[in-house]
Amino acid sequence: MQYVDRHAFDPDVSFDGGDMDCGSGLLLLIRRHMDPLRAGGLLEIRSTESSVEEDLPAWCRMTKNELVSCVRSDSEWRFLVCRGSLADRQQAADRPSTASDRRPAQTSAHSNSIATSALPPAPAPAIAPLSVMGIGSWPRPRWMLQAIHEHMEGRLSDQEFHEIGDDAVRLAVDSQLKAGVDVVTDGEQRRDSYASFVGGLLDGCQLIPITDLLPYVDDPVKFEAELRALDVPAGSVRHPAVFGPI
Template sequence: MPHPENVSPHPFPPDVSFDGGDLDCGNGLLLLIRKHIDPLERGGLLEILSLDSTVEVDLPALCRLTGNELVNQHKGSTTIGGTDHPQWSFLVSKGAFTAPAASEPGPEPEAYAADPEIATHPGKRTKKQRKKPQMAITQEVVTPVIPTELPAPAPAPAIEPLAVVNMGSWPRPSWLLRALHEHLEGRLPDAEFQAAADDAVRLVVAAQERGGADVVSDGEMRRDNYSSFVGGLLDNCQLIPITDLLPYVDDPIEFERELRALDVPAGEIRHPAVFGPLGRSRPLAVHEAEFVQSITNKPIKVDLPGPYLLTRTMWMECISDRAYDNREDLARDIVRVLREELHHLLAAGVALIQLDEPVLTEVVYGLVGERGRTFMCGALGDRLGVEDELALARDLCRR
C-alpha cells in the first residue's frame, strides 16, 4: 500500500511499501515484513507504516538481529474515521544500505527514539509492553493422515565392529548456503536448490569414501539446521526466523545478546512453530537417503533430531497451545511422526539411524533457575528437575 498522498517522508524512495495498521511485532507485523522484504535484492528498500508505538522500540533491535539496516524513521499522523492518529513510517534496507551516488536531498533522518532509556537500551520494553500475544501464522491447519500400517524393514548391510562412521553434519560450501537461504526466502525454485544440494552431497560422499569411511551419510547438506529442518516438512508446522521470537521474550536485550554470540547470523536461523496437529505427509529424510544410495554402494547412515529435542524446541505457548494442551501431548505426536519416519528409512535399506539429543547437556549442566539457551530450546526455561527431564527423555526415546 502506498504512503498516504503518495509522498514518502524518507530521504530515499522505497522499492516496496506496505501498511501494517495497528499490528505489533508479536501479532503478525513480522510476517508481513518478511513477506515484503524477502523478495527484495540486497540493498532494496522497504517502507513500513505502523500505528503501533511499540514497533518504534522493537524494529531497531529486529534490524540489528537480522542484519538489515534501519535507514530512517519518521513520526507523522493519519486520519482514521475523522480522528487523527500517530503513524510511524520506517525505511529498512535489506542488508547494508549504500546511498545512490546522486540522489535528491530529503528530510533529515530522525533519532531512533526520543525516550533516553530506549535510546540507551534499544529493544527494552516496559512491563506493560511485554505482552504475550498469539503469534500470527501464514498457513492453514490441515487434518493429518495417520497411517494404520507401516512398512517392514528391508535387508541392510551389516556394520562391522569398530567401523568408521560419520558423526553428523559436514561444513557446507558457501554457494550452497547462499542457495539455501534464497530457497528459504522463496527466491530460488525447489528444483534448482535440490540440484545444488545434489552436487554438495556428491562432494561429501566422495570425501568420506576417500577417507575410508565404512558407513557414509549426506552430511545434512539439505538442512538449514540439524533439528529445525523438520518444521518445513511436517504438516501444521512452519519455519520462522528465530529473530521473530523477539516480541515474546521477557528480556529482549539479553535475547539479542545470546543471538549475537552464535557462530552464524541470527537472521539465518529458523525455528519450527507448531500451529496444528502434527502429521507426516512428506518424508523427513528418506529422500536424502535415497539420493546417497544412488551414488554409493556403502551402507547409509541418517541422523534425525530426537523426540525430547523436538518437544523442547517446538513447544512455544504463544503458538503450540492452539493445538496441544501441554508439551506431553505434543511429545506424543512427535514420537508418532518419528516412528513413521524410522519405519520408512529402514524400509529403504538404511543401515543406521542416529537420534540426536544434544540439549540434554543443558538440562543436566544448566544453572538452576536460569532460563537456558533460548536459541536452542524455546521452552527450556520452564524445565522441571533434572531427574524428571531425563525420565521424560528416556521415555520418549524408548517409545
C-alpha cells in the first residue's frame, strides 16, 4: 500500500465507514459497494478506525483486490481499492465499449409473502432398488461458474442467467443419460452453494465470500493458510451473512 497526499486516480464510488472496524460490519459495506463495480473499478473507503489500516491489506490480499493507495490525516484514513487490479482497469479502458458494458446492474425482486395453501405434491414415481443417481452438484462448465458470479454481482440479467443455466442443465442431463444414470437431476447447475440459494432470498442477509471472515477469526494467519489449501478459490463461493433483521 502506498501512502500519498492525494490519490492518483479518482474513485468510481466512495463511502464513509465511520468508526466501524472490519470485524463489526465494515467488510459487508465494502462488499456491497464493490460488487456492482466492473473489473478495474475504484472504491474509496473513508474510515476513522485505526485497525482498518492493518486489516484491510490482508482482506485485499485474500480477495485479490489491489489496495492502490492510502491518504492519512490526523483523524481519517482514505483507502483506494481497485476491484481486481489496475491492469484490469487499463484493459477495460483499451477495450471498445460493448452493449454488455453499458447494461445497468440488474437486481432480482423476490416476494416475501408465504402462501397459506398449496397444491398437494405430485406422486413420485417408484424407484427401483439399487438405482443410480447423482448426489450433489454435477461439475459445472467454466462459463456457468462465471455466469453465477456475474448474476450475483448484478452484471447479468435474470433472463440471461437462466438461458445460460438451461444450456448447462442440458449438458448435465445428457452426460447422466449417457452414463446410464437411473434418476436424472439438473446437477444443481444454477446453485452457488448449499446455503446461498436460500440466503439470497432473505432480507437482512448478504452473500459474502468466505475470505471476508478473515477479521473475525482468532488466528488470521492459520485461517489464511487453510483457505489457500482449498481445492477451489475461497473467494469464488459465497455464503450468507446476516447483517440485519430477517
